[in-house]
Amino acid sequence: MALRLIIGNKNYSSWSLRPWLALTGLGIPFEEILVPLDAPDFKQRVRAHSPAGKVPVLIDGEAVVWESIAILEHLAERFPDKGVWPTDPAARAHARSVATEMHGGFGALRGAAPMNLWRPIEPLALSEPAAKDVRNIARRWGEARERFGAGGDFLYGAFSGADAMYAPVATRLRTYGVELDPVSAAYVEAIHAHPAFVAWKEAALKETGVLPEDEVDWPTVKRV
Incomplete structure (x- = not known):
C-alpha cells in the first residue's frame, strides 16, 4: 500500500515541507493529500486521519504518524537504505x-x-x-x-x-x-x-490562499 502524506499550503506550511521534502528528495514514493490551512473544515478533515488535527500526517497502512520528526524516524525504520540519516x-x-x-x-x-x-x-x-x-x-x-x-x-x-x-x-x-x-x-x-x-x-507560487498571520507586511500581500 502506498504511503500517503497529508500536508497544508505549500507556500506557508513549514511543517508539511519537511517530510514532503524528505520523501521526495530520497526517492520514496507517496501520495500527496493537500488540505488548505484556511479551510473551514480543516481540523475535521485532518482529524479523520490524526488525533492531533495538525499537518503533516503520514499514513502507512495501519500506521499513522504525525509530527515531522516522528515521520522521519518512521521513514528511517521503513526504508533503512534510503539515507534518511547518515550511515556514520x-x-x-x-x-x-x-x-x-x-x-x-x-x-x-x-x-x-x-x-x-x-x-x-x-x-x-x-x-x-x-x-x-x-x-x-x-x-x-x-x-x-x-x-x-x-x-x-x-x-x-x-x-x-x-x-x-x-x-x-x-x-x-x-x-x-x-x-x-x-x-x-x-x-x-x-x-x-x-x-x-x-x-x-x-x-x-501557484497557490492563491492567503494566511494573514504569515504575512509580515499585512495588510499588504507581497508576491514575487
Whole structure:
C-alpha cells in the first residue's frame, strides 16, 4: 500500500515541507493529500486521519504518524537504505540531535519570520532573540559541514532528513534577507537548488490562499 502524506499550503506550511521534502528528495514514493490551512473544515478533515488535527500526517497502512520528526524516524525504520540519516554513527547522532533541536527550538525566529515562499526577498529587522536563533542555527550548520559535510553540499554531505528539517529555515533566511556567513549562505543555496525543493516552490507560487498571520507586511500581500 502506498504511503500517503497529508500536508497544508505549500507556500506557508513549514511543517508539511519537511517530510514532503524528505520523501521526495530520497526517492520514496507517496501520495500527496493537500488540505488548505484556511479551510473551514480543516481540523475535521485532518482529524479523520490524526488525533492531533495538525499537518503533516503520514499514513502507512495501519500506521499513522504525525509530527515531522516522528515521520522521519518512521521513514528511517521503513526504508533503512534510503539515507534518511547518515550511515556514520557519529554523523547520525549529530544529525538526529540537530534535527530534534530544530523541531523543538528556535521559536523566536520562526515566530518573527514565518515561511512565505511567494514574498519577495526584502530585509526584515529581527529582534535579538530571533537574531540569536540565527547565530545558533549557523553554528550548527557550520559544525555539521566541517565535521561531516565532505562529499556533498548538504549538512552531512548527501541530502538527508536533517536537511529536510532545516529547509524551512533556509527559506526564511533568504526571504527576509538575513546576512549569513559564507558556509551558511552556500547551504541556503544548496537547499534552494535541490530539485525536490524547486518542485515544491513552483507549486507554492501557484497557490492563491492567503494566511494573514504569515504575512509580515499585512495588510499588504507581497508576491514575487
